[in-house]
Amino acid sequence: MLKPGVCRGIIIRRCLIGVIWLLALLAGARTLAQLPRRIDRTPPATGVAVKPPLLWVLPGEAINRWQGTRLLSLWRGDVNRREVTLTFDDGPHPAFTARLLDLLKREKVKATFFVVGKKVDEAPETVARIVREGHEVGNHTYNHVNLDKLSREQAEKEISHASASIQRACGIKPLSFRPPGGHHSEIVYQAAAKQGARVVFWTDDPGDFAKPAPDVIMARTLKDLGNGSDILLHDGIEQTLQMLPALIARLRRDGYQFVTVSEMARHLETSHRGK
Ligand SMILES: [Zn+2]
Helix, strand or coil: CCCCHHHHHHHHHHHHHHHHHHHHHHHHHHHHHHHHHHHCCCCCCCCCCCCCCCCHCCCCCCCCEEEECCEEEECCCCCCCCEEEEEEEEEECCHHHHHHHHHHHHCCCEEEEECCCHHHHHHHHHHHHHHHCCCCCCCCCCCCCCCCHCCHHHHHHHHHHHHHHHHHHHHCCEEEEECHHHCCCCCHHHHHCCCCCCCEEECHHHHHHCCHHHHHHHHHHCCCCCCCEEEEEECCCHHHHHHHHHHHHHHHHCCCCEHHHHHHHHHHHHHHHHH
16 A cells, blocks of 8 residues: 555656646647648749740650661750750741841851741742851751651651752752651651651750740740750741840850751761760
């Protein structure tokens, strides 16, 4: 039998433990109750550029593809060279392309134009001028169609007809082919190879086709830009034309050289052979 004093001590200790447990439970409950409110009170992030969907950057399985030392498809150039390529898709547009060419001449920049065959037939003299001024002309199909939705025969026709239009316009067979939207399959690789053309994708797509403000196009272009960047722009976009002098100046200041797609591919092949 316990003495009354000992019994009182045990009761007091048990009460204290109980109170501590109770306080701990209350503190825990309070923390849990506050948690969602703390998250809700976090101010929304503002001024943060929305990262474009991955598809904009990597169309399908876009990679540099090799057959021995020959580059079959170009996505990014040599990461050890301080160079980029400017590409302009979906032209020619007689009046607009002329303004773009004037700008590139003033800036002493050589670029690559991925032209659409049926537009080439409407403005062959513009394509001749592109070549005369030292730029590269690439094939972008005849009707600007999604090649994944076509049969092998239709896809081959899209590429070969555009190639024929370009040759009629400027006397040069295009060595680069860019599938509209980047949609491609083995059929596309094979059809391009049949025309002696390399499949070209891109690394940087600022989405200028949607006509955002010039500074938005510039910021998106620079976001992930680096050595060997292949920049996708569009012929016929006013905001792109307005943005270009600033982009060119910035890239020059950062030490980049401007090359055409075929030059970029050649440099890549040279460094590949050296490995
Ligand atoms: Zn296009």
